[in-house]
Amino acid sequence: MPITVGPPQRPGGGAVLASDGALSSNIVTVGETIDAGSQDGLMPGKGTMRADDGALVPTLCGVLERVNKLVTVRPLRSRYTAQSGDVVVGRVVEVSGKRWKVDIRSTQEAVLQLSSVHIPGDAQRRHTIEDELAMRTILREGDLVSAEVQSAFRDGTIALQTRSKKFGLLVGGQLVHIPPALAKPQKTHITSIGAPASVDVVQGLNGTIFVAPHRPQDDDDEEEDMAFRRPAPAATAEEHERVARTCAAVAALALAGVMVHPAPILAAYSASVDQGVAVPDMTQPPFVHMVALMARDA
Structure with missing residues (x-):
């Protein structure tokens, strides 16, 4: 959940x-x-x-x-207002007609066209009926996906694209929803947070943040990264705890009204470890107040 x-x-x-x-x-x-x-x-x-x-x-x-x-x-x-170039995290709600509809917590669902999806090993060609029939092998209803806003039209229509290998299916992690106004724009929104957290974070400017255990990528696997359906890697109990603590740190920052990006996430995570704060207590007023004071003094 x-x-x-x-x-x-x-x-x-x-x-x-x-x-x-x-x-x-x-x-x-x-x-x-x-x-x-x-x-x-x-x-x-x-x-x-x-x-x-x-x-x-x-x-x-x-x-x-x-x-x-x-x-x-x-x-x-306010609801998220899309702008071209924004990185977002959404959930597929419909597959039909050479496109996916994606809920990105905006005023209406975004559209991801089949022609806007990166398929490793696929030559630049016109997509056929066979490609349309195989769309659910890439993304299906309920899947989480990271994407970039290709264009946002005046009527509210939002077009997404995942042509880059860094975008696509997200598996094996946890979601945190925060107010979109607190998602701080960054040069890169797909980052790794180092020790002691050791997690990978996809920070959507729509206020949806995906946290997963850090998985080093081999050069041979890069072409397949986030593109094809595959089972989530098995996570250890320690990795589950790190992901949960990172998500709680994000939630604490949002409750304190602090702009969310990797630096304060790591600071809140480290403070919770140093103070011996349990994960369920990180969203309680004492720790949230401490996070607010840390952000003020930073």
């Missing part, structure tokens, strides 16, 4: 935008002053406005963002 985390429980307020433009708190609440020393030149964007005294204030609860002089707030409870 996947772990689902709701919006964070923000422990406090205060200034949210440092004078040098750096964010001192990612989460803001309605009416809270966005303090940047001198606010001359700052432009209110979506989710912000000018108060009567000229101060910049949020009009909704969410994640504060700044691009040059433009200040915006992304709501925490």
Whole structure:
């Protein structure tokens, strides 16, 4: 069963935008002053406005963002809004007509065309009826898949692609659902987190994170990676514990309102080991509060 985390429980307020433009708190609440020393030149964007005294204030609860002089707030409870190039993790819900429909927690299901799937050893050719009949040998209903958003249209239609060998079927791991606003964009969203966690993480910008035991890839296996259906490798009890602890660390970060990416995941994991915190207790208020303080002091 996947772990689902709701919006964070923000422990406090205060200034949210440092004078040098750096964010001192990612989460803001309605009416809270966005303090940047001198606010001359700052432009209110979506989710912000000018108060009567000229101060910049949020009009909704969410994640504060700044691009040059433009200040915006992304709501925490919004559905994922796809953008071209985003890496997402979704679940196949339908197979028909040379395409898969994938639930990526957006306003509507995304579409993965047969022509947009990487099949190792397959020459560049037009796909035939035989390929269409064999679609369930690649992905079937209920499968987890990592993909890239190829295009997002104005009517809400989302097209995915898995032409790269790093995308495709996901097996042998655990899911964590967090608010999409807390999924921090990275240069790469498919990473390995080192010791003591030793796990592989696929961080979808749609707020779906897949965690699995780290499996070194041989060059001979790279061509088959994430492409064809295969049984999940047997995991040891220690590997199960590491995956569960990593998922709990992700959930704790989300509950604390901390942007989720590999560095804070490893920090929260290491803190739980050092403090002797059991996995079920990592999502309880004492540890969540400690994670929030760690993120503040980082």
